[in-house]
Amino acid sequence: MSFFRLLTRFLTFFGMCGSDDSFEDFVADSQMPTSSVRRTRETEESEVACSQRPDAAHDTMVEDLDDDVKPVRDEVDDVIKILVATDIHCGYGENKPNIHMDAVNTFEEVLQIATEQKVDMVLLGGDLYHENNPSRECQHRVTQLLRKYCLNENPISLEFLSDASVNFNQSVFDHVNYYDQNLNVGLPIFTIHGNHDDLSGKGLTALDLLHEAGLVNLFGKHESIQEFLISPILLRKGETRLALYGLGSQRDDRLVRAFKDENITFLRPNAGAEDWFNLFVLHQNRPRRAMHRSTGNYLPESLIPQFFDLLVWGHEHECKPDPQYVAASEAVGDGFYILQPGSTVATSLTPEEALQKNVFLIKIKGRKFASKPIPLQTVRPMICDELLLDKIPPGCRPATKLDRPRNNLDGRYIDEMAIEAKLNEMISRAKAKRGPRQPELPLIRLKVIYDGEWLNITPANAKRIGLRYENTVANAVDMVTIKKNVSTLDQYSEIEEGGTAASANRNFDNCLLAQIGVVRNTLKKMPLPPIESLSDMESFRDLIEKDLFELKKADCERPVTAPEGEEDDDDERQFYMPQRPQRFDEQEEEDDDEPMNSDDEPVSTSSAKPTRGRGRGSRGGGTRGTRGKTAKAAPPRAQIDSDDDGFVVLDDSDSPPPPTRATRGRGRAKPTTTTRKRDMSFF
Template sequence: MDTEPENTLRLLLATDNHLGYLEKDPVRKDDSFLAFEEILSIAQREKVDMILLGGDLFHDNRPSRKALFTTMKLFRQYCMGDQPSAVRFCSDASATLENSFGSVNYQDPNLNVGIPVFTIHGNHDDPTGDGNLSAIDLLSVTGQLNYFGKSQQVDRVEIKPLLLQKGSTKLALYGLGNIRDERLHRTFLSKKVNTIRPETTPADWFNLLVLHQNRIAHGPTNFIPEEFLDSLFDLVMWGHEHECRIDPEPNSTRGFAVTQPGSSVATSLCDGESRTKHVALLSLHQRDYRLRKIRLKFVRPFLLEDVALRDIPGLEPLDERGTMNFLRKKVDDMIERTMTTWLSEMGYGFDQNDLPEGLRCMQLPLIRLRVDYSGGFTSFNPQRFGMHYTDRVANPKDIIYYHRRKVTNGPPSRTSLKSGTAADQPASVEDIDSVGIEDLINEFLEGQVLDVFIDRELNEAVRLFVDKEEPHAIVQ
């Protein structure tokens, strides 16, 4: 591929940037922006033809002015410029893009775009309210990115391709912005999801789908099975799942492969977020492709471990001081191991003073210790415990997560089904993080009779009111 640059289309793949996450936290306020700036700088350095984002660019449906300002500043700094693009746009922009100007931004005569950005929306930055608009629409109408994959109907979905060509390489780029998993699952089962194929020489196009849905089953219909997707696709870029799994994972049933870039900032203290974070460089040459992982450096080091107090030799349930001392030694060891590993991997030896100025803001790690205190042990106040580590970790208030092994004889609830844990297993923090307000409402309403509201409509209305801050959701 490298021998024919004029026929090789190069895309940088990233997703779930969650810009603005914890922007009021004194330590972690800039984490999402630093990682995103590194992603844009990688795109410049690698001289990519375009950037493809997989949803959840913003963490909040209504990002703050500071978040919007910083995002627009970064796009202007890294993606605007007068370098010409060798990528030809071959489809009708008015039918596939969410703007009013009938063209992609890099072909607009009023704009100078050096690196085009294409994105779908996720569940955090999806369109809502009057006009069905989102923050992504604001960036699109100002020409900073190209927004596609927005479905006008949720009970009948058409996935149309953006047709792009560089030399002899033709890319059909399909996008499907986030739709509630249960609803989209039902639409697939009803066979009301239609994938539009390129009209001319369809066999010549490399078909790439980017979507933002649950990939892992959190319940009977709260995910999208890979088998639902059209066998037309050659590669599927899966957003929403935060664990980094970039290496292509073939689906032998449908004939395509799945790449999952994962998030660029940790938004929960769970196993998937603790994996090393990368972006992917996708090189296309006609129908062949290659993915290369590029590690992100501006990501806060994160270590998660489990401990069961009853399994520690010499630790007695009534010895609170001994338990506290054990946990502090455990956390001290985790901090030391985390920073030693991170500094070594970054290539700066073992002295934090060797870090360049830009990376020093990342020298406070994220530490999560999940403590099983069943067997007669008592828990301590996690926030009081964390006060000892205020200047040593980035998350002193929630270092410790206590849980006890529960044994129940009854059937698992819908919430436990969603979290994917058996009834006799401890509920870990990622289980709690995966439970949304709609799941709690569903569990509460199951078996109830409502005389005024339909439970599904009430569920959706409360979700919009809580997650999207829609004041009129209940009234509507």
């Protein structure tokens, strides 16, 4: 390096020379509106102080990147380059034959992109693992990749300015991993935990192992659910300062209440708070996903403080290639940007998951940032589509109770022919868009809807159809789903909120009000329970159970009138036994040696000649398995007849059948007898 160049860099660093214009070289004209830095509530913490809204000179702008500029890392400049990815889901489908390596292969591609782009750091938005307790094989593969791409001789230009013992308070190591003298970290990774790899047991996650090993920097971990104190990671490169805030996955209801009750405090630097670029990474539901909860099971964007410049939103698998501007008020520039990278692997067969998967390259200089999506090349191709069957084509063999409409020419089912034609077309589309690094077998999801003339016809077997494509697609078993569009059932639709589809019930409010009305009217008709307080739920439950018991008992003891032509020979009340799938009288004619038990007449096993059993017994006449004693004559056997109405009637007047030999027993045999006692087990 020449002396003149070294002197210029030295003067630039101390502000004695013109500012570096490298950032302006790779950004193009602004295409999105600017946003002012927002105001947050003051805190009494000694290390922070909240500031007022800054002037327009600190507006945040999102601009396109210049593709002509090559990655530069060996020169000290003011641009912080970050590679952002979320929802890696390593370990997903590891027990499935075709997709067990998809997530790991894509994670390796993410690390390769970070190395090629020579970024200063990698930021992960949660769900690095798919399971809270990943398998040993999964942890082994992830550790291999992190050691391969993160431990090297590459220099790091990021200065860590905050208190690491506060940012990483869950660890005994009070420093960032690239400040550890025992490690040679060339690619720092900062990550929060998601809902898949969240805390369990004693408050540990699978990411804690990687943090203690010095492979990643886990931050945003909060064990307290009552109050959240979020302290930022302060980084600096040249004149650019970055305040990185993180919040691991929390229950949406709990987090919304914490925001509304002001139990969340965001700390800010004391001096020059408006000179910092504020980036917040979180892992929550973004669209409303529950209609029956007051909080909606999501985090409204309006609750987030307005001093942030950029939000990296994890947990949502749909990729949005452009940052979305959220205005806090009618004032121009009073808002923040939300970047939703989406997942790197498809974990559900939905249209949102079938979109292009990307990671994002973010460049920050001062209070401005630029983002660029980088498409992933190793993601398995996926096609999702629907097929509506509502009309039966003319000229085919009509449907019967046991058969579906068939083709007159070859006898094939009409619906299966339509489904297979649609599947072949989808597979052709997947093969056409497959890249050179993508897996060969695609993911296919076809939703078949039976409607109209097909509504009362038995649908096809989806799994049987899928198995015909076992060597053609990666998910042959579950690639076809079948649904009947019945108007009497609840209809579901996809509600779009800001372009994100959320599954919700279309008539949920009406159904809920109807159910509440039914319960209210029922309670009005019921007598008040004799309890002193409605809080005495134990007494109330006992009364309900007692009433139900008396009701069932009275119903079972109710006399039943015999059919006409039947005479009740006994003084006891006659009742009917439900007909079995096989008639008892037919069973006796076929096999008269088998004992039959009844709930109303005493019956013993037949006294056939003993055979060799497996229990103890003497040789010869004794039955093995009955302590060696000869079976005694059985009491008179109840003769079973069947009337024309399909009911079985017991008759004791007939003579007992000739004795038969005992059947082969196992162990100690016990005579099977029944009594006329009614079954009073009601619960």
